[in-house]
Amino acid sequence: MTDSSSMSQCDCGAIAGPLGVCVDYYHGILAEEQADPQMYRWHAPVVCAYLLQHPSRAHEKYLDGQFRQLQLYVDKGIDALLRVAAHQVARNRRGTQSGYDMAPLAAYAPLPPDRPPGHFRATFCELPFRDGSFVSDGHLAYGHRIETIAEATVESWRSAQA
Template sequence: MTENPITARCECGATAGPLGVCADYYHQILSDEQADPQMYSWHTPVVLAYLLQHPSRAREKYLDGQFRQLQLYVDKGLDALLRVAAHQVARNRHGSQSGYDMAPLEPYEPLPAGGPPARFRTGFSALPVREGSFVADGHAAYGRHIELIAEATVEAWRSLQS
């Protein structure tokens, strides 16, 4: 028996939206980013939030760093996150140092034990899609939706510490 897409539940606890479950949204976002460089600006927080809301699709050993990066994004914004990412790429390109430079992420909390959270205040299947586009209302509105998903992700993981 096929599950009704309207009542389908995602790993993150969300119900399916018009495009399906979160994985359907995530894959559509990744596809759309290829044709829209401005939308691609939010690629890193999209990936971080998706993997933290759906950790079965992630490598467990990277989740702590991804959680810290998402906290950096929520705390200091997209430009700060992209600067840290560019620093890592430049560092790796020069080959002079091995491993990830955790110094920019040290102020942020480690990934709490006991996860993942059962639910998140908002997630990918709640993203508005109009006329087949995530950016029909503009890139700033899309960025704000990604920010809300990131905030909800950090909030839910932090709630495990209580």
């Protein structure tokens, strides 16, 4: 546990879990996924959801793209998001242009200009961590939990603009 785990509430509004606040869970996930290629499939939605739930830890100029990526993931699933990521990597390798190709994300709503939501129905603090792992009950179950967090993140941001 880090020093932040001594707090009882995270800046996203979540109550700290057994590992601490969301940043403790986030760092744990990032460390574990480095050794687990199956778990790493959910890296992009983990990063996007974490930063959108904790925008003070993000670079503001990237939040719109992260919000659109998360909407794509919620709408079409992990395989669609991975295809967009592969397209971007291939585009960058060819040296086509600098910057991110937003065309695959154009159908999705921009990040609302309002201040960030203060509460999410699902957060990282709620993720189960058993036997030293976030995937102790399988990768599919882990993926479903990340999808729930992603849905809750998109839902709260959309509600904040209403």
